[in-house]
Amino acid sequence: MSSKEEQIEQFDPNGVGRQGSLFGLPFTPETAEVVIIPVPWDVTVSYAAGTAGGPMGVLEASPQIDYFLPDIAEAWKIGIAMEDISTSWAERGAMLRDKVEPYIEALEAGADTAELAKEHAAMLNEVELASEQLRDWLAHQSGKYLDAGKVVGVLGGDHSTPLGLMSALAVRHQEFGILQIDAHADLREAYEGFRYSHASIMTNALELPQVQRLVQVGVRDYCEAEHGKVVNSGGRIVSFHDQALKEEQFAGATWHDQCARIIEALPDKVYVSFDIDGLDPKLCPHTGTPVAGGFELEEALYLIKQVVKSGRKIIGFDLCEVGPGQDEWDGNVGARALYRLACWAGSPS
Template structure:
């Protein structure tokens, strides 16, 4: 009997969690089939901080998630393991967040000339640190994908998945991105930061392997982003107001999902910004926007992607931020998104059976 089978035999999925690990599961990086990369990073956040604490908040809340999935038998046996939260990345984030916050405040004051010398070098320093973070994520993803693991990422702000997407592009010549988000994230840069959380979609599209970017739930965007989304034939955007209008006029969510799925190529990377949900489900996220989805709407859509025969080749969950001490609501919701996404990812890869 293999070590993994021994672990499974000795684990009670119905009992109280006794493992201080993601979802209370007993697997490590050797016995788990899926590796979650935590990235505690929020250097370029432009509204409220806190997303760097997202991975820890989800980890803590995950031990209250029941493991049973009624449409995926024995889903927990796949084995999911989250790597240790990297202190070096967190320290790099905290250090450069102070620089970025002061610089953003200077911009908001109109960039006074007397402080120009003090702040002129900040964008370069932030961009350099962001490259370092992206390279760390890329190397982690490369290491574990080379071991045959499925790899996902848990942010941090929405700038964090670029290294994982780059790794996915190295083994997939043609794939699409399904982006669940309140924001288009198509800015060439934001506040002079090339790797801003508001630029992840734009930066991802620099990779020629990405044949389609399908954005769903977008409801907060600038004119330049609207023009780019309209003129770039690799982008299809399902705006929140249009989805709501269609629903009000009688179009079923199933039909809307069919239209979304039809825009995707065979292989799909899924990026989920938690602010794509209704803010009642993520009140402490960095840039909440009124509107958005119920949790089950998003999970239904992802299941429809899998049922269509398309293959998920990676995913991330970002922008979860905890509230005040003792408030685990955002982490609780995020943990449930993460567990379900992990299972659907594995089902699309044929490692779990979806009914």
């Protein structure tokens, strides 16, 4: 196996993007500083399935990007690589999704929740067991790279997928904060009967005592119970809702100043959880649960850049809910978001 230095020496960053590796880069998980673990899983999605195909959609679109970033000198040399997409998890997820869909359809049609849960108890237990095994698998996979000094990111899949990485980080850090860019609060309790629902990821993350604070940005679709959880969190959850941010901007506030206020709420170590539906849905029309409003891509990436510029350290990240759709648009946007996020996470600056 060639060394990282040899891979850099033999690579032309101005050449034609080559299919087969993430961004067409020459690195492997062994030589890269930033390792992406793809998780093709969307078993509990409650609106539109398809985000299990997100990792493949991003991978296929990713060689079309150019590498130069004005903020990070020779950013591509940081080294970014992705593990192979797990066919076993993809197949297991697809099998379980087929079992889940009739249950969710019945819920949405108004079936009695308690009776439906009894009828589908075996399925609910099977999904919970599989979700726990996925969490543990990801914690093990990411732990190997973390212990080797690498930065690890998850490419989902739905937003339930990064829990294992968060758990692995909790073993290795006494405390850290989560910066969540998202259209949804994801603070539901076992949504639709699924403890590890995509809509419950932050409830599950907050069960880790090492998560000092959750800072949510761009949320614009949430229920009263989720609002109550924020209000009653004693400051552990801080939400900068899309409506409030926009209204401040209408009154003259700048995004730069708002970013400073958001970052002030974060501790020194930060995990970035980027649900792509935090963006305006024109940029991600096939995401699982699109919501009108949201950020331009540069707005979200500016916030991430300012986190690093503030002196805080990104210790891990995820990009979730990319739905590939019928063309490469969602994968194209997802690839650009992932590249910039990975570069800032791996940047020494």
